[in-house]
Amino acid sequence: MKESIKHMSAYQAELPAEVVKAKYGLQHLARLSANESVYGPTPKVAQAIKATPDDILGYYPDGQATALREAVAKHDQVAPESLVFGVGADELIQLLTRTVLTPGSNIIVPDPTFGEYAMHAQIEQADTKKIPVQPATGQLDFDAMLEAVDDKTTMVWLANPNNPTGVFEKRTDILTFLDQLPKSVVLVVDEAYYDFVAEPDATVARDVDNYENLVVLRTLSKAYGLANLRVGYGIMQEPLYGVMQAVRLPYNLNTYQIVGGTAAIDDQDYLNQVVRKVIEERTAFQTFLYENQFTFYESQTNFIWIKVGDTKKYGARLLSKGYQVNDRLNAEWLRIALGTPEDNRGMQQVLLELKNA
């Protein structure tokens, strides 16, 4: 076994809602710990999956996910032959790491950020340099990230907006950073939460054409409400595109993922409705936090990162009231995904009671 992973602990996956309800004796449980969508996907996804004839089951799926490829290319205005599909963005993170990193190389990530970038680097026996975000705003420290680049650096990972902070960086700032990176360093901009951004010019997807070392990741797990279907993709140009296509498993997406994912992309009216509701709730929640003097970062996502002091105390109280949030990431900061309007008001009540206790 590789020395670097002998003591690695397993990812703490979410427990099924029924298990959590039974464990804590809850009637109602709002699962708001994994940034999923409380609105779910458009009903057209299930309709498309159910309409798929059973006789496909005995045959391998379309290894190029052609229908989904065409739908995504059209919607994102990118070339179909720049898209690599995966079992969630997770699989793209794994594959990119596997493709680019060698033992002894290093990656640069903001701190905090999504844990999988460092986890996969460790599996490939590469080091991770964590560059703290700016404490007051949660914005990235691009200068410090550039300074951290050395001759062993092969990748920089930015989640934009970032998880768990929810903080968004402008396209122009990302491109200025990219222009200063050595061409040998791959910049991955993970746009898992892109759909929730209420700012213009929020994506670097169409800049991939101009940079061989830029990769953009997207997922249908968040705004499209399809965390269970496991569909994500990367946008990149040659030579990385060809190598990634060669490295990925030939039939990584099954037909239900392809058909369901295509139906989701095709229903932009539904997506826009979800995004509108999330932004409305985010604005209301942040107004509440501001008015009650909580410390938090301005979010452009479907979750908010709040400094509460004793995270476990807040997490336990919220759970006892039926709100499962993420209290495992930081001792002082809690990550709360936005729920239904009713659940959001309920959580605010609990937060206020604890703050005033």
Ligand SMILES: Cc1ncc(COP(=O)(O)O)c(C=O)c1O
């Ligand atoms: C920043 C970021 N990237 C990627 C993922 C993984 O998404 P997927 O469900 O597509 O694997 C997540 C999931 O929470 C995330 O927060």
